Amino acid sequence: MPKHVDYEIILVDDNSPDGTWRKAVELLTESITVIRRVNLKGLSTAVIDGIIFSLKEYAIVMDADLQHPPKYIESLFRKAVEEGADVVIGSRYMKGGGIEGWSKTRFLISKGAELIAKLFLPSVRGLTDPMSGFFLVKTKLVSDNRKRLNPQGFKILLEILEHCNPRKVVEVPYIFKPRIFGKSKLGSKTIVAYLIHVLKLSGWRPFKFAAVGLAGTFVNLGVLLFFKYVAPLLYDKLFILGSAIAIEISILFNFFIHETWTFRERRFGALTHRLLLFHVSSAVSAITQYISAISIKYGLSWNPLLAQFIGIIIGFPANYIISEIGIWKKKCV
Ligand SMILES: Nc1nc2c(ncn2[C@@H]2O[C@H](COP(=O)(O)OP(=O)(O)O)[C@@H](O)[C@H]2O)c(=O)[nH]1
Ligand SMILES: [Mg+2]
Structure with missing residues (x-):
């Protein structure tokens, strides 16, 4: 540490069977604290407990196995002071950063996880390494918001x-330095837990989106049935027009629900702009709905179920991805 900086080291150990806490206690000085937790396990809660324990202004979170080299502590700290930042992330993926000793598979898993986080969580989109475990945070930010944090799994930075x-x-x-001893905890269980964690952080948005899409399909069918019995002209002679109206009504219905429910806190910019883009994002679904409506009506060689199926397989992801990263892409504060 730079000489003038007042610091402390807090080690949070969950009663490791190798006796890590006992070894650490032997090294105790005034600036070292050892927290031994016997009832709790897990990296994320350990990180939060360590941060909240400290009365200093900043906390730097780092792995205990030196894969996060201590020599970077100064640059994290300096950046926080210079920029007046609340969070400074140690990034492996920006210029000057890197990873030593990772296999291709480990690299791909890390990148895939990052992509998923960026799709579902707008707060991490501009960052090069939101999955980092090496970061600085203002301790007050964490203690003030402790109740809102649900620390699970390994990715506490996402939660913060x-x-x-x-x-x-x-x-x-x-x-990022190679691991010297022992085995990584990363396995299929960790990956599934991670996916659930990100979905939870997103407020289960993809499921909400899918539910709205399903409701929209029923709106479409409902309008067609309405025409059949109440305005038969639009069903018999002018079916193409009737079907187009039904599709437009279902698009407007979906848009309205997304605005007021799915993406309520993200209505950023002009409404007309969002509405226009939503029509673009619905194009694939709309075309397949149109084809399936026509094939039901005229009994064409097109199987209406197949058309709907294609609509869901291609149309839903297109609709969802454009909505997430193009239409309701920012929280409006
Ligand atoms: N207190 C606490 N620390 C943990 C726990 N699991 C992992 N850690 C720490 O988290 C850091 C990262 O874990 P590690 O297995 O090295 O992950 P990897 O380097 O990404 O494979 C290490 O320094 C561990 O000591 C836990 O359950 N409790
Ligand atoms: Mg490690």
Whole structure:
């Protein structure tokens, strides 16, 4: 640490069977604290407990196995002071950063996880390494928002970014060192837990979106049935027009529900702009709905179920991805 900086080291150990806490206690000095937890396990709660224990202004979170080299502590700290940042992330993926000793598979898993986080969580989109475990945070930000945090799994930084509303987040590069002893905890269980964690952080938005899409399909069918019995002209002679109207009504219905429910806190910019883009994003679904309506009506060689199926397989992801990253892409504050 730079000489003038007042610091402490807090080690949070969950009663490791190898006796880590006992070894650490032997090293105790005034600036070292060892927290031994016997009833709780898990990296994320350990990180939060360590941060909240400290009365200092900033906390730097780092792995205990030196894969996060201590030599970068100074650059994290300096950046926080210079930029007045609430969070400074040690990034492996920005210029100057890197990873030593990872297999291709491990790299791909990490990148895939990052992509998923960026699709579902707008607060992490501008960052190069939101999955980092090496970061600085203002301790007050975490203690003030402790109730909103649901620390599970390994990715506590995502939780802090999404729930603590940091005003300024910046990154500095670092090189992640290879693991020397033992085995990584990363396995299929960790990956599934991660996916559930990100979905939860997103407020289960993809499921809400799918539910609205399903409701929209029923609206479409409902309008067609309405025409059949109440305005038969639009069903018999002018079916193409009738079907187009039914599709437009279902698009408007979906848009309205997304505006007021699915993406309620993300109505950023002009409504007309969002509405126009939503029509574009619905194009694939709309075309397949149109084909299936026509094939039901005229009994064409097109199987209406097949048309609907294609609509769901291609149309839904297109509709959803454009909505997430193009239409309701920002929280409006
Ligand atoms: N207190 C606590 N620390 C943990 C727990 N699981 C992992 N850690 C720490 O988290 C850091 C990262 O874990 P590690 O297995 O090295 O992950 P990897 O480097 O990404 O494979 C290490 O320093 C561990 O000591 C836990 O359940 N409790
Ligand atoms: Mg490690």
